[in-house]
Amino acid sequence: DTLGPTICIGEILAEIVATTTGHGFAESQPLIGPFPSGAPAIFIDQCGRIGGKAAMIGAVGDDDFGRMNRARLERDGVDVSGIAVDDTLPTGSAFVRYRPDGDRDFVFNMWTSAAGNLRWTDAVEAVVSGAGHLHVMGTLLVRPGIWDMTDRAAQIIKARGGSISLDPNLRKELKDDGETAARLAQILEMTDVLLPSGDELQLAAGRSDRQAAIDALFARGITEIALKDGTRGATVFTPGAAPVHADAFAVTEVDPTGAGDCFGGAYIAARRLGEQIATALDLACAAGARNVTVRGPMEGAGTRQELEDFMKANRRITHGITA
Ligand code: ATP
Ligand code: MG
Helix, strand or coil: CCCCCEEECCCCCCEECCCCCHHHCCCCCCCEEEEEEHHHHHHHHHHCCCCCCCCEEEECCCHHHHHHHHHHHHHCCCCEEEEEEEECCCCCEEEEEECCCCCCEEEEEEECHHHCCCCHHHHHHHHHHCCEEEEEEEHHHHHHHHHHHHHHHHHHHHHCCEEEEECCCCCCCHHHHHHHHHHHHHHHCCCCEECECCCCCHHCCCCCHHHHHHHHHCCCCCCCEEEECCCCCCCEECCCCCCCCEECCCCCCCCCCCCHHHHHHHHHHHCCCCCCCHHHHHHHHHHHHHHHCCCCCCCCCHHHHHHHHHHHHHHEECCEEEE
16 A cells, blocks of 8 residues: 555444334334444445555534544544545434344434535645545445546556456346446446455356456456355355355344444455455455444444454355354
């Protein structure tokens, strides 16, 4: 990461979680929080915490939710100079309750919060012009203002020899929307590392066969695909080499939010620090697994030492059976 930090652009939220499972928030119930949150913030926090150079671009309100988020990112080594403090809107928030079946109910205040007012400023320009890598959240391709910033940052970083990763987080409905599909195609052209899960690999490539999808993405210039598969672990594909697989760690899931983002933050940081694919993948699986053992979306993000200790202390799941 000598070229400069990894950056991520997007929402920073305070998350408040119901301590009981159930359906929604229609009645009074015990809640815990606030916790620092927002997918891009979770990614960049894990990136910084593991020792990668990292910077966040986002916006918070002039309130405790914003100060809490900034303080956490700073503590974990993230450059927060690209985080604007909005003088009118509050920090975004998310209330989350898990249903008995594992699904979630949300009440969001996201785009009507400071997060919705994110703009390209001189501070943003300064961070982007010194950055070496951009991580793009596919969920944000639907936001015109954030897309413009993402595209502008991507052009600047690619022009200075930097790289781009993309977590597609795609649902079929998004892909079918013309403008979103066009943005996806544009960012895919610039993407070096893809971090899909589920059928996002096929959706991103527009091919239903997995190997055909991988080949099509390599043909477009992607050099590394880290496919996340929950408790089945993850596999990295690179052109012309055998896939590298890592089994997941056997843990008791307390709060599944943030696994994919911690996985991504650890993987990208480790690769940019010069780690081999297998090492980066192990650290990433440890980061994803460790994060689900703790309540709060980024409370389980680990330092290098914490992740190594975690790997020693926890067994792997092989083919659904604990090894
Ligand atoms: P998210 O569910 O946060 O959107 P994702 O679907 O992008 O994430 P997952 O595959 O769920 O990604 O999680 C990323 C990685 O984290 C997995 O490959 C796995 O290594 C680890 N992980 C996630 N959940 C668990 C779990 N319950 N037990 C062990 N490891 C897990
Ligand atoms: Mg998942």
